Amino acid sequence: MSLVRDALTILAVCAGAFFFLAGTVGLLRFPDALSRLHALTKADNLGLGLIVLGLLFRTEGPFSALKLVSVWLLVLLAGAIVTQLIARAVHPGGLRN
């Protein structure tokens, strides 16, 4: 049972690390601000989500699991908000202008 749990943790954390790597490559390589933001959200949402998922197999009780999930949700919220703010600063009034 613990072997299965370890395997799931390793799998999920590695997948999360891959999304962080992909997001960072996108941040460095993509040509404009909006595409770079798009790449970053992948790292925030999926990367951290998968790492939290991997760590959930190792928590001691439901309370610490809840804490981990809340951390992910708060980062999701902050990431979405900051992305919106930066995008609006780059293109005030939308893409058409």
Place this chain on the structure above:
Amino acid sequence: MAFDAGLAVLVLGVAAWTIVARDTFAAVVGFIAYGLLLALVWVRLAAPDVALTETALGSGLTGVLLVGASTRVRRINSPAVGEEPAATLRLAAIGLCILVSAGLAALVLLLPEPAPTLAVPAAANLAATGLGNPVTAVLMAYRAIDTLLEIVVLLLALLGVWSLTPDFLWGGLPGPLHRADPDGILTFVAQLLAPIGILVGVHIFWVGSVAPGGEFQGATILAAMWILTTLSGLVDAPAVSRRWLRLLLIAGPAVFLTIGLAGFAMAGAFLAYPMNHAKLLILIIEVPVTLSIAAMLFLLVAGPPERSLHR
């Protein structure tokens, strides 16, 4: 081991980049990243209390202050950017930095083996304070005077900021007016995040007695929520002449000092707590201190009064 070495190289790299960055704003961003990396270093050194403080105050709040300062500096003296400090001044600064670094390195490298430590007596007397977190015991019992002085320094810093107020604006409202946009993203996040943030701030303050956390970290989160709600325009910053605000600012230091002086009568020394009542007294000190620090940090970020009260 490889991770720690990589982390050390990264911290040094970001520090060097922050120093050589030509643009003020870029340097500030580098400084914030540096603070977050430094927090990771503290976690690796098994010092989560310091890591929390570094993230909240060293990186977060100082970062906000520096972002504000860099935009103000850019607005005021952009023509002066070309001016360079004299070569002798730069050489003196370099020499002084090297001297301080060499002194610190020598102190660390010349430590006797085993290094002198007070950790054992600090842990042995933890029960007498009624606290479960030795770091909080150091801050609130063994070395309470340091904490008291830190709070007074913060208050003096705020007075320094306020002293930049022009005479005709004295007692006015700090910072520019932020208008609330009912459909704006900032209004949304302030309404959604402020209750959660206040809860987290109170939690961080409360668990400080048994786990990493405490008044400075909790107060920083409370101040951040106050900053967020004023930035979004939902509430305006209070005029600095408000009586309740002044009372809030001095409540923490006043209660701390009063209980400290009462220590002479109760336990025979300044800031000494009588046996069996230490935890209660520490809690009585910590609640107003947390609120005062939150108000001080908020007002430091808000800056000197920029708007008249009568308009």
